[in-house]
Amino acid sequence: MLADNRMKYTIDSNMQFPLVEIALELGESAYIQQGSMVYHTPSVSLNTKLNARSGSGLGKLVGALGRSVVSGESMFITQAISSSDKGKLALAPSMPGQVIALELGAHQYRLNDGAFLALDGSAQYKMERQSVGRALFGGQGGFFVMTTEGEGTLLANSFGSIKKIELVNDELTIDNAHVVAWSRDLDYNIHLENGFLQSIGTGEGIVNTFRGTGTIYVQSLNLQQFAGVLQKFITVRES
Numbered sequence: 508m509l510a511d512n513r514m515k516y517t518i519d520s521n522m523q524f525p526l527v528e529i530a531l532e533l534g535e536s537a538y539i540q541q542g543s544m545v546y547h548t549p550s551v552s553l554n555t556k557l558n559a560r561s562g563s564g565l566g567k568l569v570g571a572l573g574r575s576v577v578s579g580e581s582m583f584i585t586q587a588i589s590s591s592d593k594g595k596l597a598l599a600p601s602m603p604g605q606v607i608a609l610e611l612g613a614h615q616y617r618l619n620d621g622a623f624l625a626l627d628g629s630a631q632y633k634m635e636r637q638s639v640g641r642a643l644f645g646g647q648g649g650f651f652v653m654t655t656e657g658e659g660t661l662l663a664n665s666f667g668s669i670k671k672i673e674l675v676n677d678e679l680t681i682d683n684a685h686v687v688a689w690s691r692d693l694d695y696n697i698h699l700e701n702g703f704l705q706s707i708g709t710g711e712g713i714v715n716t717f718r719g720t721g722t723i724y725v726q727s728l729n730l731q732q733f734a735g736v737l738q739k740f741i742t743v744r745e746s
Contacts, residue, residue, distance in 0.1 A: 514627040514660035516608065524603045527662060529596045529625065531589035536628035539585050543598045543624060550591035555583050586628075600624055600664035604726060607669055612658040614722070615691040621730070622663045622687045623653060630659025654691060663688050667728030675720050683715040684729045690721025 514537065515530040526545055529537055544553065587596050600606060602621070609616055611630050626632060634651040655661055665687050672679065674693065683697055696716045717723055 513610070514608070514625070514662070516660070516662070518606055518608075524599075525606060527598045527606050527624070529587075529598065531587065531594035531596060532592045533589060533594075535594070536586055536588040537596070537625050538628065539587055539596075539598055539625045540601070540623055541583060541585050542601065544585070544587075545597040545599045547587065547596040548594055550589050551587055551594045551596050552590070554586045554588065556586050588628075598625055598662070602664065602666040602730065604665040604667050604728070605669045606662055606664050607724065609655075609661045609663060609688065611655050611661055615655045616661065616663075616688045617655075617691055617695075618653045618661075618663060618688045619683070619686050622665070623661075624664045625662040626655075627659040629657065630661065631656040663724070665724075665726035665728075666730045667726050670725050670727065672723045672725060673721075674717060674723065677720075678716065678718045679723070680714050680716045681723065681725055682729065683713045684731045685725045685727075686715050687724040687726050689717060689723045692719060693721040693723070694718045 517528050517530075519525045519528075531537065531551060538556070547553070606624060617635075632653050632655050635654045636651055669687060680700075689695065694717070696718075697713060698716065700712065700714045
């Protein structure tokens, strides 16, 4: 846990796809996406935790397992903790893109799958169950969506560049595959753009309509669309 509730980090602006270096003092910890570690100093140790920070015992295990089954995420998360005042830990996202820091406290956020990179040990998150409609249409979010709590710093990553959009008593519809994170105060509805047949005809599929006042972070690239482009060049050998 960080004493001042704020992560100490640097993002190298000279790199097109930057690394993030986190400084950890004695006893400080951060939760990081599995597989994101690039390097760390000897004082930093990595420990596997269940991917559900609320609850305890069997309830916590069931929550983590449920998250894994319905959304495709790992049921585990990695905790980094330092045994000295000069701990360093470097992270890299799994996708080429940007990294942004969201300060938690007065503002809290929800994240799409794949956007989480790190959260300092003084902040919290919970897995909120979504309605059946949101889960079926969401594709990325599944039956649960990550929602932040408390005070601290959240690092989120994108596929491509990130654009910040501010809504003030307004409404906006965004392709759900481009949504990275959004304010917890915003109402959101995941649905087909124009019904099933119209969505097939226009090529626009699942969208997320936001209403109210808050912030939305969108990414310039669509991972699902990019995977479809790559698929054309992948040759599968028949056995």
